[in-house]
Amino acid sequence: MDNQNSEIVKLVQFPAMFGLPNASPYCMKVETFMRIAGIPYEIIEEVNPSKGPKGKLPYIIHKGKEIADSTFILEYLSAEFNVDLDSHLSIQEKAVAHSFQRLFEESLIWVMAYNRMTDNWHVIESAWFGFLPPVLKMFLPSMLKQQFKSKLMAQGIGRHSRNEIYHYGMKDLRAIVDQLGAKPFLMGDRVSLVDTTAYAFVSSLLINEFTSPLDELSKTAENLRAYRDRMQNLYFPELNYSRRDDLASV
Numbered sequence: 001m002d003n004q005n006s007e008i009v010k011l012v013q014f015p016a017m018f019g020l021p022n023a024s025p026y027c028m029k030v031e032t033f034m035r036i037a038g039i040p041y042e043i044i045e046e047v048n049p050s051k052g053p054k055g056k057l058p059y060i061i062h063k064g065k066e067i068a069d070s071t072f073i074l075e076y077l078s079a080e081f082n083v084d085l086d087s088h089l090s091i092q093e094k095a096v097a098h099s100f101q102r103l104f105e106e107s108l109i110w111v112m113a114y115n116r117m118t119d120n121w122h123v124i125e126s127a128w129f130g131f132l133p134p135v136l137k138m139f140l141p142s143m144l145k146q147q148f149k150s151k152l153m154a155q156g157i158g159r160h161s162r163n164e165i166y167h168y169g170m171k172d173l174r175a176i177v178d179q180l181g182a183k184p185f186l187m188g189d190r191v192s193l194v195d196t197t198a199y200a201f202v203s204s205l206l207i208n209e210f211t212s213p214l215d216e217l218s219k220t221a222e223n224l225r226a227y228r229d230r231m232q233n234l235y236f237p238e239l240n241y242s243r244r245d246d247l248a249s250v
Ligand SMILES: N[C@@H](CCC(=O)N[C@@H](CS)C(=O)NCC(=O)O)C(=O)O
Pocket: 024, 025, 026, 049, 055, 056, 057, 058, 068, 069, 070, 071
């Protein structure tokens, strides 16, 4: 790997929250990749996703270019820094890894978004808007909530009942827990590209401050918590674990 790439990568993402490098799994995925690959980077905190080239976060700035979308960012960085986290995987394993990446990022994400916007709205409200002046607090949170509702409707998941949404979520989660099994990483003994996504999403699912019917499986599945801790120990050792000890009693 060539780490002598002259210009440092700037990662534009939300400020850290809930004891994680990022509460957005897409942002955390990119940072995890850079940790695994040993790519030096700087973080630029941004709270407004519309500043990004595609109206979402994260994006990176490198050599005068802005690159958006976590997957395209990882492809760019892999080529630029000559990294291949999947070199040990077979064609079939790559197919499975790709499917799981899409399951996290295109399916489970909507259940998580629904969960944050309904059951945990009070947590989001105080974390995101607690600092706003009262006048802005009056309309900004409800405007954002309305926007989220429209997105859930447009995607389709918002048309299901609460039980149906969590039913889908449970099926996704069961597949993840079963795929991980007793392996140290999602695809076996070695870390691979899909672990950047899996670790970010699993960490998000395990955020203490949020509650969800999915907790029944996510917060009790021993392998999932051990996986989160293993990845964290390896790639974000500076994070404070003590606040997570109470998960053991869930
Ligand atoms: N496919 C994108 C998804 C990024 C994404 O959805 N980011 C969310 C935060 S988790 C965002 O910026 N949402 C703002 C919006 O949709 O307005 C990626 O992989 O980077």
